[in-house]
Amino acid sequence: MTMIGPENVDQARLLRLLRDDGPRSRVELTDALGLPRARFGVEVERLAAQGLVEVAGPAASRGGRRSSLLRIAGQVRFGAVIVGEGQLDVALTDGELSVLARHAEPIDVRLGPEAVVGRAIELLAKLRVEAGPARLTGVGVALPAPVAVRDGTPVSPPALPGWRQFPVRDTIAAELGCPVQVDNDANVMALGEQHAGTGRAFDDFLYVKLGNAIGCGLVLGGALYRGATSGAGDIGHLQLAEDGPLCVCGNTGCVEAYCGDAALVRQAVTAARAGRSAALGDRLAAAGTLTIADVAGAATGGDPTAQTLVRDGARRLGQVLVGLVSFVNPGIVIIGGAAPGIGPVLLAEIRGVVYRRSAPLATGSMPIVLSDLGDEAGPVGAARLISDQIFATR
Structure with missing residues (x-):
């Protein structure tokens, strides 16, 4: 595998500026980097020789020589692989992280890592054909599980049975011949928010990822914070009650056991069978299961039982956020992954709990x-994720 990337800090800063802000003039970049023109020209030539930077045309005139x-x-391509508990989502982006091609399909992670990773590699190959000829510069992978980032492997993942310590990074890198980086999905989505979402305007924010697995990505001081062993943000298995429902991790009373999608569905099935919800009961009778x-x-149709389930889950999640907000003091909390339609109900309940119970200093201006x-x-x-690795000094 041929390693590419900047050789010094100035090259790394240049690449990140172009990735984050799009094409810029030589004059603007020279000013932003604070480099002499001759030195800047040398660094650009070196990056161009690696196929990382190219001329995009003339800049608007500022007087004098244009x-x-x-x-x-244009030949830079980043692959993205997002493994969900029921879906595999694969995409290809350009160097500015705009999605060029994408494919998602249902998948059962219980088939094992070899099958799922193998399918991801197949889909990346197909997308490369769709997006036009270009080398694959690197691949970023998101897993719904704790990840040892240095090793590129999942660690005791409740949502991925049979995946423990499987070499996801090394398997994909060996097959595709490019750098690969693996992280948990909440961290990856926090990076997405930092690059192209609401988080772009904040140096400090929390991204809370809902779904079957619940996690939290922390961006602090403008950088993703993973902790000493990549375990930061694993809020899904914080214990809310010792005598609570059994969680997939084997403990009881975890956040996921109350607030995760699977937990809400389980509670809905119980309510439907008990006759507490006509809407849920009718759907269960027709389909044999609920989703x-x-x-x-x-809930969005006005069923009071379903609304109560959603609000109860949101209230418990809000209780967790009270502690996080008071401890971290973020500039904003961003919530993603909510099932279609229930976001506003969740948001109202979470806001009510957090704003009511948090210290004014922490939440006075925090959206x-x-x-x-x-x-x-x-x-x-x-x-x-992978561009951060590649656009860093070797």
């Missing part, structure tokens, strides 16, 4: 909002 625009080279979409549909990226946060964040 400058040229520089951009991330989170069924719960969301009943709590729903993600405006939706399912784009995963692909953009995965591309950002």
Whole structure:
């Protein structure tokens, strides 16, 4: 595998400026980097020789000799792989992390890592054909599980049975011949928000990822914070009550056991069988099972039982956020992954708990909002993950 990337800090800063802000003139970049023109020219030539930077055309005139625009080279391609508990989502982006091609399909993670990772590699190959000829510069991978980032492996993942310590990074890198970075999905989506979402305007924010697995990505001081062993933000298995429901991790009373999609569905089935909800009961009788979409549909349709389930889950999640907000003091909390339609109900309940119970200093001007990226946060964040690695000094 041929390693590419900047050789010094100035090259790394240049690449990140072009990735984050798009094409810019040589004059603007020279000023932003604070480099002498001759030194700047040398660094650009070196990056161009690696196929990372190219001329995009003439810049707008500022008087005198016209400058040229520089951009991330058109042949740069980042792959994104987002493994969900029921879906595999694969995308290809350009160097500015705009999605060029994407494919999502249902998948059962219980088939094992070899099958799922193998399918992801197949889909990346197909997307490369769709997006046009270009080398694959790197691949970012998001897993719904704790990840040892240094090793590129999941660690005791409740949502991924049979995946423990499987070499996800090394398997994909060996097959595709490019750098690969693996992280948990909440961290990856936080990076997506930082690059292209509401988080772009904040140096300090929390991204709360809902779904079957619940997690939290922390961006502090403008950088993703992972903690000493990549375990920061694993809020899904904080214990809310010792005598609570059994969680997939084996403990009782975890946040996920109360607030995760699977938990809400389980509570909805119980309510339907007990005759407490006509809407849920009718759907259960017709389909033989319920999904989170069924719960969301009943809640938005005015079913009081479904609304109570959603609000109870949101209230418990709000209780967790009270502690996080007081401890971290973020500039904003962004919530993603909510089932379609129930975001406003969740948000209202969470805001009520957090604003009522948190210290005024921590929440006086802190917004709590729903993600405006939706399912784009995963692909953009995965591309950002690997580009951060590649656009760093070797």
